[in-house]
Amino acid sequence: MKNLILIILGxxxxxxxxxxxxxxxxxxxxxxxxxxxxxxxxxxxxFVMTIASAVASLLYDYVLKPLGIDFMKTIVFILVIAALxxxxxxxxxxxxxxxxxxxxxxxxxITTNCAVLGVALTNxxxxxxxxxxxxxxxxxxxxFTLAIxxxxxxxxxxxxxxxxxxxxxxxxxxxxxxxxxxxxMGFSGLAF
Numbered sequence: 730m731k732n733l734i735l736i737i738l739g740x741x742x743x744x745x746x747x748x749x750x751x752x753x754x755x756x757x758x759x760x761x762x763x764x765x766x767x768x769x770x771x772x773x774x775x776f777v778m779t780i781a782s783a784v785a786s787l788l789y790d791y792v793l794k795p796l797g798i799d800f801m802k803t804i805v806f807i808l809v810i811a812a813l814x815x816x817x818x819x820x821x822x823x824x825x826x827x828x829x830x831x832x833x834x835x836x837x838x839i840t841t842n843c844a845v846l847g848v849a850l851t852n853x854x855x856x857x858x859x860x861x862x863x864x865x866x867x868x869x870x871x872x873f874t875l876a877i878x879x880x881x882x883x884x885x886x887x888x889x890x891x892x893x894x895x896x897x898x899x900x901x902x903x904x905x906x907x908x909x910x911x912x913x914m915g916f917s918g919l920a921f
Contacts, residue, residue, distance in 0.1 A: 771874030782866025
């Protein structure tokens with residue numbers, strides 16, 4: 730049980746996919762302009778990353794590895810992720826057009842979000858079983874969501890401040906993300 734908790738916390742805080750591994754930066758910086766869009770993308774990433782981790786684990790353990798074609802894992806995982814993103818996109822378009830529109834191009838970009846693919850590949854590399862893979866995917870997605878929501882709240886606060894002209898826009902956002910990354914490094918000392 731301790732190992733499973735460590736996998737979740739490790740993915741969410743200690744090895745945060747955005748702030749520690751620097752994967753998924755494009756959607757992290759692009760969508761974090763609005764809190765609602767950030768939370769919606771975070772929810773979509775939680776769903777896609779968790780399910781993709783589960784499906785990728787099953788496919789790797791029961792299809793790719795036994796057939797000796799485990800070298801195809803990257804291509805297979807990309808196809809799984811693309812299919813899941815299409816399902817999420819159709820669901821959001823049908824049930825919540827406003828959220829679908831606010832996410833814009835960043836929803837289909839989950840397909841190419843290296844964070845989602847990175848988790849699936851890391852799970853295989855770490856030789857996680859099915860449960861560990863699902864929890865690693867879930868924990869990592871929680872970490873992504875936490876990071877993007879934190880940056881969105883910081884950006885909403887920054888918009889209210891009178892900043893010097895050279896810091897406005899992208900520079901202050903990058904500085905904020907860097908400071909968040911440094912803050913998350915403090916979690917690396919967690920011990921169980």
